[in-house]
Amino acid sequence: MITIRRPIVVSSGERVRLTVDIDVDGETRNVWFEVAAEYRDYLCHERADAFVIGLLYWSMLHHHDIVCEAPIGEDLIFQIRTYLIPALANNSAALHPTVITAEIDSGTLPNAGAVGTGVSCGVDSFHAISAQANSPYPSMRLTHLALNNVGSHGGGSEGRRNYEKHRQHVQAFCKEYGFKLVLSDSNIADVFEQNMLVTHTYTSAFAIYALQKFWRRYFYASSGFGLESFSLTNSQHFSSARYELILLPTFSTPSLQIYSEGPNLRRLDKIRAVAQYEPAFRYLNVCGRFPSCNKCRKCKRTLLELYAIGQLDNFSACFDLAHFRKHLDWYMIRFLSKYWQHDTFYVNMYPLLKDKISLKVWLLAFLRCGPHAMFKNIKNKRKLRGKPRVPATC
Ligand SMILES: [Zn+2]
Structure with a gap:
C-alpha cells in the first residue's frame, strides 16, 4: 500500500520545493520537485495529481494500491481509473490494476496560460521547438521551454553532474535564441527507481503536473515511433512512447492539455526538418x-x-x-x-x-x-x- 501525504511548498533562498512524504508499506520516502522561487505560486500543492502520475507505473509494477490525503482533479482521476489502468493491466500479467483512493476535486485551479515543451537539444526536442515556436495557431505558440531533471540524466550524484552539464548547454541555447527556460530538479528517480525508457512519459508528466497552475498546453516530443507502432502488450518491456495515443489524452484535462508533438512523423522526417533548423547546427x-x-x-x-x-x-x-x-x-x-x-x-x-x-x-x-x-x-x-x-x- 502506498499513502501519499498532503504536498507542501517549502522555500529555500532562490529555490522553492513542492515536497511530499510517501509511505510504502510503512516506510516513509520524501519526494521533492524544485524550481526557481519565481515559480512558487504555480506549484500545485492543492492536489496529489503530480505524485499519482509519477508513481502510477511503479505502483502497478510493484503491485501497490494508492491512498491520497490530498484530492485528485476529477477529469484526471476519471481518465486514469476508467481508461489507463484497465488498458495497461489487461495487456500485461506483470501489472497490478492499482486501486486509487482519493477525494475528488471538481473545482478549477488558477492557471498562468504558459505553453511549453521540453528542451533536451535532441532531435525530437528541436523538432518540437522549430514546429511550435512560430505555430500558425496563436494559442499553441511556445512561451517557455522546460528542462526537467526527473530521471533521464541517471541517478545519484552522477545523474546530478550530467544534469548540470546538460543545463549549461540548454541555457546557452536559450540565451542565444531568446527562449524563456523553466529549470526543474527532483529526486523522484532516486527515491522510486524506474526504467526511464519504460516510464519517461509518466515522469515527464509528473514534472508538468507539479507546475499544473503554470502550464496550459505542453507539447511532449514524441520519440518517432509513429502511430503504427502502437502497442500495450507487455508494456514493461518497451518505451511508453509506443502508447502515448492513450497516455497523453489520459493526462490531459480541460485546463491542461498535453499534446504529442510529431506523432505522425517518422524519425527521418524529423531529422530532415531539424537539418533545416539553423540553431540545431551548433546545439544538437x-x-x-x-x-x-x-x-x-x-x-x-x-x-x-x-x-x-x-x-x-x-x-x-x-x-x-x-x-x-x-x-x-x-x-x-x-x-x-x-x-x-x-x-x-x-x-x-x-x-x-x-x-x-x-x-x-x-x-x-x-x-x-x-x-x-x-x-x-x-x-x-x-x-x-x-x-x-x-x-x-x-
Ligand atoms: Zn553519444
Whole structure:
C-alpha cells in the first residue's frame, strides 16, 4: 500500500520545493520537485495529481494500491481509473490494476496560460521547438521551454553532474535564441527507481503536473515511433512512447492539455526538418555528453541518419565528422546489425543507405553480427508474445 501525504511548498533562498512524504508499506520516502522561487505560486500543492502520475507505473509494477490525503482533479482521476489502468493491466500479467483512493476535486485551479515543451537539444526536442515556436495557431505558440531533471540524466550524484552539464548547454541555447527556460530538479528517480525508457512519459508528466497552475498546453516530443507502432502488450518491456495515443489524452484535462508533438512523423522526417533548423547546427546533442561521444547508440544512429539524408556537413560543431568518415565501415556494420534486428529506425534508413554499403562491409557485418542479430530477434519475439491478462469484461 502506498499513502501519499498532503504536498507542501517549502522555500529555500532562490529555490522553492513542492515536497511530499510517501509511505510504502510503512516506510516513509520524501519526494521533492524544485524550481526557481519565481515559480512558487504555480506549484500545485492543492492536489496529489503530480505524485499519482509519477508513481502510477511503479505502483502497478510493484503491485501497490494508492491512498491520497490530498484530492485528485476529477477529469484526471476519471481518465486514469476508467481508461489507463484497465488498458495497461489487461495487456500485461506483470501489472497490478492499482486501486486509487482519493477525494475528488471538481473545482478549477488558477492557471498562468504558459505553453511549453521540453528542451533536451535532441532531435525530437528541436523538432518540437522549430514546429511550435512560430505555430500558425496563436494559442499553441511556445512561451517557455522546460528542462526537467526527473530521471533521464541517471541517478545519484552522477545523474546530478550530467544534469548540470546538460543545463549549461540548454541555457546557452536559450540565451542565444531568446527562449524563456523553466529549470526543474527532483529526486523522484532516486527515491522510486524506474526504467526511464519504460516510464519517461509518466515522469515527464509528473514534472508538468507539479507546475499544473503554470502550464496550459505542453507539447511532449514524441520519440518517432509513429502511430503504427502502437502497442500495450507487455508494456514493461518497451518505451511508453509506443502508447502515448492513450497516455497523453489520459493526462490531459480541460485546463491542461498535453499534446504529442510529431506523432505522425517518422524519425527521418524529423531529422530532415531539424537539418533545416539553423540553431540545431551548433546545439544538437543526442547523447548527453558534452561534446558528443560519437559512439553511443544515439550518436551512431543520428550520424547515420544525417549521412543518409546528405546533411552531415552542417553538424560539424556537434559531432566529430572526421572520426565518422574515417570509421565509416564500423558505423555501417552496426547499421546492418540493427537493420537485421528489425529496428524500426534502421529499417526506415535502409533504402537511403543500401547503395552505400560495400561488399566488404556486408561480409564483415554478417560474420560479426549475423548470429547476434538472429538471437536478438528470437528474444524480442518472445517478449512480445507475452501473456496478456484476460479482460475482466469478457
Ligand atoms: Zn553519444
